[in-house]
Amino acid sequence: MIDFITLCDYLGTFAFAISGIRLASAKKFDWFGAYVVGVVTAVGGGTIRDILLNATPFWMQQSSYLIISGLALLFVLIFRKYVIRLNNTFFIFDAIGLGLFAIVGIAKAIDFGFPFWVAIVMGTITGAFGGMMRDILINEEPLIFRKDIYALACVLGGFIYYFCDLAGLPLALTQFIAAVSVFLTRVIAVKYHISLPALKGEE
Amino acid sequence: MIDFITLCDYLGTFAFAISGIRLASAKKFDWFGAYVVGVVTAVGGGTIRDILLNATPFWMQQSSYLIISGLALLFVLIFRKYVIRLNNTFFIFDAIGLGLFAIVGIAKAIDFGFPFWVAIVMGTITGAFGGMMRDILINEEPLIFRKDIYALACVLGGFIYYFCDLAGLPLALTQFIAAVSVFLTRVIAVKYHISLPALKGEE
Amino acid sequence: MIDFITLCDYLGTFAFAISGIRLASAKKFDWFGAYVVGVVTAVGGGTIRDILLNATPFWMQQSSYLIISGLALLFVLIFRKYVIRLNNTFFIFDAIGLGLFAIVGIAKAIDFGFPFWVAIVMGTITGAFGGMMRDILINEEPLIFRKDIYALACVLGGFIYYFCDLAGLPLALTQFIAAVSVFLTRVIAVKYHISLPALKGEE
Numbered sequence: 001m002i003d004f005i006t007l008c009d010y011l012g013t014f015a016f017a018i019s020g021i022r023l024a025s026a027k028k029f030d031w032f033g034a035y036v037v038g039v040v041t042a043v044g045g046g047t048i049r050d051i052l053l054n055a056t057p058f059w060m061q062q063s064s065y066l067i068i069s070g071l072a073l074l075f076v077l078i079f080r081k082y083v084i085r086l087n088n089t090f091f092i093f094d095a096i097g098l099g100l101f102a103i104v105g106i107a108k109a110i111d112f113g114f115p116f117w118v119a120i121v122m123g124t125i126t127g128a129f130g131g132m133m134r135d136i137l138i139n140e141e142p143l144i145f146r147k148d149i150y151a152l153a154c155v156l157g158g159f160i161y162y163f164c165d166l167a168g169l170p171l172a173l174t175q176f177i178a179a180v181s182v183f184l185t186r187v188i189a190v191k192y193h194i195s196l197p198a199l200k201g202e203e
Numbered sequence: 204m205i206d207f208i209t210l211c212d213y214l215g216t217f218a219f220a221i222s223g224i225r226l227a228s229a230k231k232f233d234w235f236g237a238y239v240v241g242v243v244t245a246v247g248g249g250t251i252r253d254i255l256l257n258a259t260p261f262w263m264q265q266s267s268y269l270i271i272s273g274l275a276l277l278f279v280l281i282f283r284k285y286v287i288r289l290n291n292t293f294f295i296f297d298a299i300g301l302g303l304f305a306i307v308g309i310a311k312a313i314d315f316g317f318p319f320w321v322a323i324v325m326g327t328i329t330g331a332f333g334g335m336m337r338d339i340l341i342n343e344e345p346l347i348f349r350k351d352i353y354a355l356a357c358v359l360g361g362f363i364y365y366f367c368d369l370a371g372l373p374l375a376l377t378q379f380i381a382a383v384s385v386f387l388t389r390v391i392a393v394k395y396h397i398s399l400p401a402l403k404g405e406e
Numbered sequence: 407m408i409d410f411i412t413l414c415d416y417l418g419t420f421a422f423a424i425s426g427i428r429l430a431s432a433k434k435f436d437w438f439g440a441y442v443v444g445v446v447t448a449v450g451g452g453t454i455r456d457i458l459l460n461a462t463p464f465w466m467q468q469s470s471y472l473i474i475s476g477l478a479l480l481f482v483l484i485f486r487k488y489v490i491r492l493n494n495t496f497f498i499f500d501a502i503g504l505g506l507f508a509i510v511g512i513a514k515a516i517d518f519g520f521p522f523w524v525a526i527v528m529g530t531i532t533g534a535f536g537g538m539m540r541d542i543l544i545n546e547e548p549l550i551f552r553k554d555i556y557a558l559a560c561v562l563g564g565f566i567y568y569f570c571d572l573a574g575l576p577l578a579l580t581q582f583i584a585a586v587s588v589f590l591t592r593v594i595a596v597k598y599h600i601s602l603p604a605l606k607g608e609e
Contacts, residue, residue: 021402024348030399032355033348047255052453052463057255060321080403118466132543137335139344141545145430145439152438196436199427200486224605227551233602235558236551250458260458263524283606340538342547 005100012097013065015090016042017072020134022083025076027138034076037137039069044130049105049122053112091190099182102127102154103175106161116165120158127154127182149189152196157182208303211382215300216268218293219245220275223337225286228279230341237279240340242272247333252308252325256315294393302385305330305357306378309364319368323361330357330385352392355399360385411506418503419471421496422448423478426540428489431482433544440482443543445475450536455511455528459518497596505588508533508560509581512567522571526564533560533588555595558602563588 020041024034043059050057059065076083105126109119128144128151135142144150161178169177189195223244227237246262253260262268279286308329312322331347331354338345347353364381372380392398426447430440449465456463465471482489511532515525534550534557541548550556567584575583595601 025402027344027349028401029344029348030350030401032358032399033345034402036348036354051254051457052466054257054460054462056257060255060317060324063320066320066324076402114466117469117472121466121472136339136542136545137345137348139339139342139545141433141435142439142543145435145442145543146433151442155438196438198434198436199431199440199482228605230547230552231604232547232551233604235561235602236548237605239551239557254457257460259460263458263520263527266523269523269527279605339542340548340551342542342545 008096008100009104010064010068011093012100013042013068014072014075015093015097016130017069018076018083018090019094019131021073021076023134023138023140029138031073031077035069035073037134038072039066040137041130041134042069042072044133045101045126045128046105046130048129048133049108049126052125053109053114053122055108055112092187095183095186098127098150098153098186099157099179101130102157102182103161103179105154106158106178107175116158116162120155120162123158123161124151124154127151146198148193148195149185153182153185153189156185211299211303212307213267213271214296215303216245216271217275217278218296218300219333220272221279221286221293222297222334224276224279226337226341226343232341234276234280238272238276240337241275242269243340244333244337245272245275247336248304248329248331249308249333251332251336252311252329255328256312256317256325258311258315295390298386298389301330301353301356301389302360302382304333305360305385306364306382308357309361309381310378319361319365323358323365326361326364327354327357330354349401351396351398352388356385356388356392359388414502414506415510416470416474417499418506419448419474420478420481421499421503422536423475424482424489424496425500425537427479427482429540429544429546435544437479437483441475441479443540444478445472446543447536447540448475448478450539451507451532451534452511452536454535454539455514455532458531459515459520459528461514461518498593501589501592504533504556504559504592505563505585507536508563508588509567509585511560512564512584513581522564522568526561526568529564529567530557530560533557552604554599554601555591559588559591559595562591 017038020038021034024037029037043057043065047057047059079086102123104123106119106123108126109122110116114122131144131150132142135144157178160181161174164174164177165171220241223241224237227240232240246260246268250260250262282289305326307326309322309326311329312325313319317325334347334353335345338347360381363384364377367377367380368374423444426444427440430443435443449463449471453463453465485492508529510529512525512529515528516522520528537550537556538548541550563584566587567580570580570583571577
């Protein structure tokens with residue numbers, strides 16, 4: 001039986017891959033191209049984190065992530081017409097993934113002996129850079145830099161992780177609180193259309 | 204004297220660099236910019252592979268690859284008007300490169316102790332991600348995701364490599380068969396306009 | 407007290423970050439997105455260099471670079487209307503940064519035992535690839551490949567470093583001469599509108 005964390009990890013991977021595949025399909029990518037975009041969206045952030053930490057990329061150590069991305073492709077192929085009705089479900093999965101990925105990134109950086117500020121950056125990269133790489137691949141300006149609170153939710157979760165840790169909370173509780181904060185920040189930001197102001201250009 | 208494999212490697216590098224330089228020239232990049240795009244096209248896939256495997260990038264260990272890319276720039280500069288007539292020749296060189304690069308990627312991943320499924324991914328990255336990086340640099344949607352069979356030929360070659368290996372064939376024969384499969388898949392796909400279906404978008 | 411080299415490093419980082427933030431603001435990125443683009447512009451080149459050299463990325467070892475990028479964001483937010491008048495100042499800082507970054511890249515590659523031609527490539531990557539990544543993020547064709555002498559100034563500085571070193575000059579003098587060459591090449595190229603010819607496309 002898989003545990004709760006693994007389940008969240010897989011749901012998040014699935015939702016991230018779905019978002020890549022759907023955007024690739026809007027650009028008329030072929031099946032394999034869409035799969036690649038799905039994989040990059042799902043594992044891209046964690047891969048950059050692992051390269052920066054000089055660790056073996058996590059998806060090269062177990063095949064689940066590529067398989068789940070393949071299932072996401074199948075899902076979009078088969079349920080094409082109904083996918084759009086599942087938008088809310090995918091959004092929730094995506095937010096779960098964001099929370100979990102951010103916390104995994106933070107924990108891994110600390111394991112590797114980096115200070116907390118590096119860990120917060122790594123959490124943010126893990127959560128948000130897959131979506132950024134997706135947008136680069138499909139040749140769009142990165143959505144995460146212009147829409148709602150996304151990457152910033154990871155930063156916030158990172159600070160909460162830090163303060164819970166400072167306060168002496170047990171690790172599992174710290175990580176749970178931080179992940180939930182990321183999740184809630186994201187959900188509330190979207191529900192109430194909260195977003196950062198755009199940086200106004202010069203005249 | 205250089206051996207047959209080295210020759211294929213150099214021809215492939217040349218053809219990959221030419222494709223980058225030509226597309227950069229269509230975007231009015233300057234000479235140096237075109238050279239950079241050529242180099243990235245030629246060595247980009249292998250570089251990502253080496254970073255993921257935590258190996259020193261291959262082109263940092265001998266200067267041939269940067270020199271061959273320089274020759275490709277010279278070639279385009281001097282024979283500008285005739286380059287287009289050589290399309291078929293470049294296509295064959297490119298397909299040779301694709302086959303060889305894919306097999307080099309597979310063999311290197313196995314050397315580094317990774318399982319076969321990682322090796323197949325590494326072969327595909329080696330063969331196809333240079334072209335993907337080229338298209339990112341010139342700000343186009345990656346062609347390899349929308350045209351003919353390209354990256355998929357590397358995947359196919361990877362499976363053939365795997366089955367030949369399972370069947371106990373000698374390594375050299377296995378690699379030869381796999382490389383030729385990639386080459387032929389690519390050539391046949393282009394000759395008969397075989398491509399994967401595009402992923403249809405949602406309404 | 408910080409020394410002269412550190413001062414140049416910080417000024418360069420500030421100017422690189424400013425250029426990223428300003429271009430992101432022209433694309434209506436939000437504050438955090440603009441900050442990310444600023445950071446990537448400032449540390450992107452050195453990060454790619456460190457990944458290729460298999461070193462821990464420099465900005466993960468001290469927080470100054472992320473802080474300076476944050477100051478750059480504040481600066482643009484507060485002095486939005488006056489930023490454009492400082493164009494010349496930023497240009498000078500940017501050219502100082504280019505010179506220093508190129509030399510830091512060269513020296514680090516040599517420290518890691520690579521031959522000079524790799525070091526020159528690393529110097530160029532350190533100086534120019536941050537700007538390239540910036541343009542990828544904001545979804546524009548890389549400016550550095552189409553405008554004035556930019557990356558090429560780093561290459562030139564690399565050769566000068568090499569010849570000064572061959573001539574037996576002391577390291578500090580070699581590095582000073584090379585950095586000043588990059589700086590002057592860049593300034594002169596912009597002042598006199600010197601640029602490489604564009605690679606003409608095929609008909």
